[in-house]
Amino acid sequence: MFAFNDTVDTYALEPVAKAWDKVVPDRVQQSIVNLFQNVYTPLVALNNLLQGKPHAMAVDTARFLANSTFGVLGLFDIASTWGLEKHDEDFGQTLAVWGVPAGPYLVLPFLGPSSPRDAVGYGVDSLATVYWFFTDIRFTVGPQTVQVINNRAQVLDAVRELKAASVDYYAAVRNAYLQRRAAQIEDRRDAATVNDDLYRVEE
Amino acid sequence: MVPIPRLKSVPAAMTALLGLGLAFSQPPQAHADESPRQVIESTTDAVLAVLADSSLSTEEKRKRVEDIASARFDFDTVSKLVLARNWKRLTPEQQTRFVQEFRKHLSMTYGRNVEQYNNERAEVVGERAEPDGDWTVKTRIIRPKGGEPILVDYRLRKFGNQWKVIDVIIEGTSLVANFRSQFQEVVSRDGPEKLIQLLEEKNARGEPIGQPPGTRSERLAAPRDGASS
Numbered sequence: 001m002f003a004f005n006d007t008v009d010t011y012a013l014e015p016v017a018k019a020w021d022k023v024v025p026d027r028v029q030q031s032i033v034n035l036f037q038n039v040y041t042p043l044v045a046l047n048n049l050l051q052g053k054p055h056a057m058a059v060d061t062a063r064f065l066a067n068s069t070f071g072v073l074g075l076f077d078i079a080s081t082w083g084l085e086k087h088d089e090d091f092g093q094t095l096a097v098w099g100v101p102a103g104p105y106l107v108l109p110f111l112g113p114s115s116p117r118d119a120v121g122y123g124v125d126s127l128a129t130v131y132w133f134f135t136d137i138r139f140t141v142g143p144q145t146v147q148v149i150n151n152r153a154q155v156l157d158a159v160r161e162l163k164a165a166s167v168d169y170y171a172a173v174r175n176a177y178l179q180r181r182a183a184q185i186e187d188r189r190d191a192a193t194v195n196d197d198l199y200r201v202e203e
Numbered sequence: 204m205v206p207i208p209r210l211k212s213v214p215a216a217m218t219a220l221l222g223l224g225l226a227f228s229q230p231p232q233a234h235a236d237e238s239p240r241q242v243i244e245s246t247t248d249a250v251l252a253v254l255a256d257s258s259l260s261t262e263e264k265r266k267r268v269e270d271i272a273s274a275r276f277d278f279d280t281v282s283k284l285v286l287a288r289n290w291k292r293l294t295p296e297q298q299t300r301f302v303q304e305f306r307k308h309l310s311m312t313y314g315r316n317v318e319q320y321n322n323e324r325a326e327v328v329g330e331r332a333e334p335d336g337d338w339t340v341k342t343r344i345i346r347p348k349g350g351e352p353i354l355v356d357y358r359l360r361k362f363g364n365q366w367k368v369i370d371v372i373i374e375g376t377s378l379v380a381n382f383r384s385q386f387q388e389v390v391s392r393d394g395p396e397k398l399i400q401l402l403e404e405k406n407a408r409g410e411p412i413g414q415p416p417g418t419r420s421e422r423l424a425a426p427r428d429g430a431s432s
Contacts, residue, residue, distance in 0.1 A: 030349040030350060154350070164315065164405075164409065167389060167401045167405060168386075170388075171384050171385040172381055172385050175384035175385070179375060180376055182375070183374065183376070189374050190356050190374075191339055191341075191358065191377065198379060199360075199370070202283070202287065202290060202291070
């Protein structure tokens with residue numbers, strides 16, 4: 001499945017994203033990122049509530065209101081410049097906070113690295129977002145496509161670099177995914193404080 | 204965020220690799236008794252100077268950034284950490300080759316990022332002592348092009364009177380942990396010799412375009428002071 005996704009990416013998504021990146025100015029790309037992040041902010045707020053973080057939820061709500069109005073429907077992340085910090089939450093993380101184990105590492109078709117827990121979380125998040133903001137399938141496909149292409153365009157260099165810098169690309173992606181999810185669940189973007197034997201030299 | 208979090212979360216952390224070239228530099232002489240924070244700060248300043256120097260060609264910049272990365276890591280320690288238990292499965296000869304190839308691999312990774320430099324700035328935002336005597340210096344890479352700052356932590360260990368980098372943690376993702384998982388996979392499947400061969404092939408392929416064949420490898424393969432203390 002990993003090879004399948006990589007093929008789809010190499011022959012379909014990456015070329016489209018490259019063309020997109022050439023045509024669409026950086027500022028516009030950033031605004032599209034902001035727009036979608038704003039659309040999902042209520043979902044982030046809800047997940048913060050479900051995780052028992054009322055303060056974070058309040059901040060998310062304020063962010064949504066500020067960016068939807070002063071930020072021109074979310075095109076500009078004005079809230080961040082006001083010091084309203086962005087949060088990164090999804091239902092997969094909520095399940096983790098509730099104590100649901102991740103289960104084995106999975107690679108989902110088209111979606112990439114996941115786990116049973118995150119696959120369920122993704123499903124729940126998708127249902128919630130799609131029905132809140134778009135009612136007709138015709139109105140979901142267009143924006144979703146733009147979002148997928150635009151998001152891929154943000155990481156063109158990074159993915160190329162990861163491929164160049166790894167000796168086992170599959171293992172590199174799996175490990176990056178696992179570390180990233182652990183950090184997200186713990187709401188940190190920096191080094192973990194407990195590192196087991198990671199830094200012990202075995203003599 | 205939501206619709207393609209799995210696709211995006213992995214490379215998002217690695218996006219920070221782009222900024223990595225910023226963080227290491229080789230001042231003419233690495234000063235003894237520099238604090239970990241000073242090590243990171245002085246190297247950051249020096250690299251930014253290299254990147255901003257319009258009189259240097261891309262290749263010259265790349266070489267300098269490579270030298271910087273090469274001098275600021277303790278590659279013996281990083282090699283032992285990424286191989287973990289497998290380190291002892293290597294013969295002394297294989298260990299030497301591994302350290303050499305891995306060092307080359309990492310240096311080239313940093314060097315490649317020179318081309319992607321986009322006026323990013325780096326600043327130290329904090330530091331902390333680790334229970335085992337290591338030191339973590341926390342930095343932030345600010346991207347004028349847009350997008351959120353990237354958080355990059357450096358873990359340093361003291362060798363003699365010099366602090367050397369033994370890990371880079373980008374947005375919570377440790378490079379040592381990531382390489383360890385890759386190398387574990389290869390070694391358990393194909394053995395240590397195959398891993399060294401893969402690194403050699405990778406390094407050979409990574410020759411920059413326009414570089415006369417051979418010269419770069421010889422230069423990189425040459426032992427340098429400061430890598431092992």
